[in-house]
Amino acid sequence: MKILKFGGKSLSNGEGIEQVVNIIAKRFFDGEPIAVVVSARGNATDELIEILDLAQSGKPYAARFDEFTAYQQEGIALSFFEEEFSTLSKLFEGVSLLGDYSEKIKDQIIAFGEILSAKYVTGILNQKGLKAKYTDARELIKTDANFGNAQPIETVSKKNVLGFFDSKEEIYIVTGFISSTLNGETTTLGRNGSNYTASLLANYLDAEEFQNFTHVDGIYTANPELVSDAKKIERLSFNEANELANFGTNILHAKTIIPLVEKNIPLRILNTFNPDSEGTLITSEQTDEGIKSLSVLNNVSLLNLEGRGLLGKTGVDARIFKVMADNAISVSIISQGSSERGIGIVVNTDKASEALIGLEKEFETDFYTRDVNRITVDDNISVISIIGQDLSTFHKPYTALIKNKIVPILFNNTTTGRNISLVIQKSDLKRALNVIHGEIFGVTKKINIAVFGHGVVGGTLISQILASAQKIEERKGIRLNLFAIANSKKLLLKKNGNTQNWKQEIAEKGVPYTIHDVVNFARENHLENLIAIDNTASKNFAENYFELIENSFDLVSSNKIANTLQYGFYKKLRKALAKNQKTYLYETNVGAGLPLIDTIKLLHLSGENITRIKGVFSGSLSFLFNHFSNEDKKFSEVLKEAISNGYTEPDPREDLCGNDVARKLLILARELDLQNEFDEIKIQNLIPEPLRDLSTPEFLINLHELDDHYNKLKISQKSGNVLRYVGELSGDLQQDKGTLEVKLVSIPESSALGQLKGSDSLFEIYTESYGERPIVIQGAGAGASVTARGVFGDILRIADKG
Template sequence: MRTIVMKFGGTSVADAAAITQVMALVRRAIDAGDAPVVVVSAMSGVTDRLLGLAEAASRGQADVVHDGLEELSRRHAETAHRLMDNAAGPIAREIDQEIADLRAVLQAIEVLRHAHPRARDRVAASGELLNSRVVAAAMHEHGLPAEFVDARSVLMTDTSHGQAVPLGDPTREAAAHHVVPLVRDRRVPVLGGFVGCAPDGATTTLGRGGSDYSAALFGAAIDAAEIQIWTDVDGMLTADPRVVSAPRLVRQLSFGEASELAYFGAKVLHPSTILPAVTRDIPVRILNSRRPDAGGTLITGTPAADDRPVTAIACKRGVTVIDVTSTRMLMAYGFLRRVFETFEHYRTPVDVVTTSEVSVSVTVDDRRHVPEIVAALREFADVSVEEDMAILCVVGENLRQRSDTASRVIGTLAAFPLRMVSQAASRRNLTMVLADSLVPDAMQHLHDELFALAGTR
């Protein structure tokens, strides 16, 4: 019996029809001899709605909050009613209780006219807490041995509200107590993603898109045989289909390739998802809940056994380039350290870095603290800022061996002014920075060159 984690995203659990398909997939896994642990996101659009209600409460818009709560309650109750004959039973009371708890938090925000990060986390968590209860109840009603498990009793984190850091050992201990016994009894634990618990008992969240991360953390905590990410696309593609026409499915890639692609904009996978899987060497499979037989993408610690020079390309749009220049940089000990300590102080990650004798250029996609960063840097250097830029990233394990690929990529983009070019220390990615407005044409041009003659990988 394999223990697998099956994580279903917001579009895969958006309504009664989607949840019915989820139940069929879970039943199929059980029939195949697997022991699934199910992790679900909030229904599509609910998290944004909840955060909007927190904002409305902070502005004192009581009518907006009231209407929003009624809408959320009605949506979950109607979904439960479509899925269950006994929708007026325990699940109705659970929905009512969660809405009542949510209302109390929003009323407190309204009184204070401020949404503290701790309160925002409690509000944002309601989508997963509601939906995991509905899904568990529906599965039980339809003969699946499902049991709701509050994710806050399993996923232990620090107190960094809005972007909580998981605590590995406490999570593993909690999973051994709350999840593993259910699996041994051939029951199906159903948990919400995205949500955790701080040492002080407060609800925390892992940040937007954190449900994938939760699934990987749960998988690592219980030593799962496989982590499955069920979404609304067939798997990882050779490029973003919203930017490039006719991208191809990537059948297999390495943990390293997947991490690079996720970090640089491949929306199908949260960037943090891979790390827990790497730690325990657990394969991750990306599958389409609407086309479960499409095959999907398998991510493992072993690169695919082929000679493809490039696995996929990705882009991160809307980034900012910051140039830091000083003639004092030449032979100046500690200049770069001072530059990067400034970004660290404002907790702003840097994506791409290039240096010369007298300057360093970096890209950031988090603009919240750019004014403060620029002001701090100007205390010891000249600084210029260029907005509306994008990062174009070419990823492939074989970039290490194929020295001609980099020149081929740069040559293909000769008609597009490249602001920065950098190759990672791993040598599995080549990144270029260019104007955001050029991305669609540049990506299509590059994809046509690299994949026009290639089949599905």
């Protein structure tokens, strides 16, 4: 015989009850001997309790009762439940008159959920010509008189069951959850009671298998409603299932498993609404070691007992657990320091106040002597248990949590060393589950990206991300989710990511915003692994970095402003990054996509003494002087060509003034821990003074006025020399400050700098170890595509590292 059990959602009106009938009918016609255990249909138990409470408080309950009866008898004759509804009506009337009820009366009332359900299913099956027999478990399962959570009397219950199930010709439809005392008083079996009924029947009848039909395909690596990437677990051992039950998996309860373990009866979790799924099979066979699932305990509270005077005192734990035992309060987690100066225990929230009162009474004298400072309760917590996790690899999910600024309040591991529980703030639950799940189970890691600034570089970056996202996910297991795109005025937010239509959508649907809106959106949607991209050229936007960092964003920037503001700001930003354990990458600040900053960081970190850095920092000015030096063209002609190719800013004076090169040079200086300020840089402005204050249109009209000046410079050079606009960092770089210069120089064409072509940048890094033979880094130093690709690279470095 197989025991089939159907839950409340499976038995709900409509598709649910139809599927249940079809499953039962198929098993019967296939010749399988079965017994069916049913829960109350829909939300019947909760509804009965709601009506009971209305009656107790003297409030009108008739309308609610009518709704209940209408649902329960849908599709069946009105007179079918006449006796049950009449009894219920009298019970509610009695409670209303008394204004109170006992646990005994409550059990009598809520038992009708299962009674109605079993009779309903039996009636429907009989209507369809199937031989079904209504079976009241109160006649079979006998218990003690602990109403609300009765314990079965095994010898009597087993004898009753074996004597009753004597025919294979009928389908037994058994009420779950309910039972009775030896005197015939109705009792209930407590939490997971219907599963417990089915488990007891399976044990007594030596069933072939217990099949538990739910509304999901089986047991998952996490709750699919909270973790979209959760995977179904094909097989579990009873030990693993018991651990899952102990730590909050709703499908199971430890007491359900024990009767099955005793007889080695397999348990299969199946989906009523997907009968073709094979579900999750739970047997006595051990599975491969490793992490199986993440379970969650909600509706729990953390009690903290703190006291300096407890140092060295023995027996504190005993006193705490005595309070818990005296009040019948179960403790799921306890955590403490070896000194006993702080002890935290996790209990069910509905018992938290009782526990607090008990502890305050027990430690009353200790308050007066100041051995105990305070006892507090925190209801805003959840517990995540990692089933199968041992401490040797726990650093991985823990580090992932910290990276996402989720700091566990406490954690606890079992004596087996293979289960770890984390107590976290309830508001962090969904995000924490997704972070841990992604780290442990090797599913695609989701990186949530906010891009600020979608000009030439920003727009190119967005296109690159959208075009490459699928390949990156396939190759690296990293899913790039572009949840926010913003310009200086409008913001476009999409939880599941923006698409190729983003330009049109931000124009039509974009809304005014502040940085708080992006932060709040990420928090409200539990987005993890956050990266903010600054592709603006805004000084004001750099002020937002602190709020982003404090709200779990890593930073990537092509904007040089933040790294070239006052040294105090520079250090404050680094301090914030360190405090919040966040990453800030800005490789494109100098050299576009070239690996310059990273190389200098590594050299400096390794203790290498960098003595000088010199180079052509600007791809725009590289193009300008490479062509002007080697071609028979006027300076204004080459400049116009650079403008038309997009190598310069719309107003080329922003490049020609030298400030951009100076900022890049300052960034490198600060990577060497130098404390220089921008105004200490000696900058040669390439724009003659008369042209500096003109409007942009006026300047562009008068470009020819540059020709005479630069032609004189060109012809006055030594033979074989070329003009290059360079930045140079020199001096004693072991001191607090170095010498920074940005200037136009004439150098031999045969030198490394002199041989530059196109818009390439070139950097020479001189070190103590390498002497006069510098490390040379050369490549494309300008262009939106190159810069965007460099920003993209920084994004992937953070994603891969995390």
